[in-house]
Amino acid sequence: xxxxxxxxxxxxxxxxxxxxxxxxxxxxxxxxxxxxxxxxxxxxxxxxxxxxxxxxxxxxxxxxxxxxxxxxxxxxxxxxxxxxxxxxxxxxxxxxxxxxxxxxxxxxxxxxxxxxxxxxxxxxxxxxxxxxxxxxxxxxxxxxxxxxxxxxxxxxxxxxxxxxxxxxxxxxxx
Numbered sequence: 731x732x733x734x735x736x737x738x739x740x741x742x743x744x745x746x747x748x749x750x751x752x753x754x755x756x757x758x759x760x761x762x763x764x765x766x767x768x769x770x771x772x773x774x775x776x777x778x779x780x781x782x783x784x785x786x787x788x789x790x791x792x793x794x795x796x797x798x799x800x801x802x803x804x805x806x807x808x809x810x811x812x813x814x815x816x817x818x819x820x821x822x823x824x825x826x827x828x829x830x831x832x833x834x835x836x837x838x839x840x841x842x843x844x845x846x847x848x849x850x851x852x853x854x855x856x857x858x859x860x861x862x863x864x865x866x867x868x869x870x871x872x873x874x875x876x877x878x879x880x881x882x883x884x885x886x887x888x889x890x891x892x893x894x895x896x897x898x899x900x901x902x903x904x
Contacts, residue, residue: 733778733840737847740770759849767848774844779833783826790825794818816902823895830891834884838876 741758748754757767794800795818803813845852 731778733774733843734847736777737770737774737844740774744770759847760851761849766850771844771848771850774848775837775840778840779836782836783829783833786829787822787826790822791818794821815898819898820895823891823898826891827888830884830887834880834887837883838880841876 744755744758756769757765758770760766800813800817803817841852844850
């Protein structure tokens, strides 16, 4: 599902909940920067990369589950939890590491659409200033900011994956 359709559906859901219950749950968009919409943009930034990761990692998990060593572990009477924790997960983590660049790229790419559709002012508003002439320095600094954002999110996600790997190694050793 494209991100702009997800944005539209989430906004419709919030409006429907408001009309049905009279309860204001979250802001649909920002009318000014004093009260920005925060929850829906964060949900939108999270859902699409998360769905991509779940779909790709589940495919890899199903491939690993058909391997001979998994059948051997099942025939030895290991529990499914043990098999997933110590056999499937270590063989799926390299695919997760390989997909981190794609996930972060999806998130940063969605930032353009999300800021525009939720009327939030952020990095993309510096790239496309309204009523101003083109400023080379501003564009270069904006792209540098996107690069720094990309690298920081990438390294945080990589650090989390490394922590998961170490926890699995520690659990396997005990």
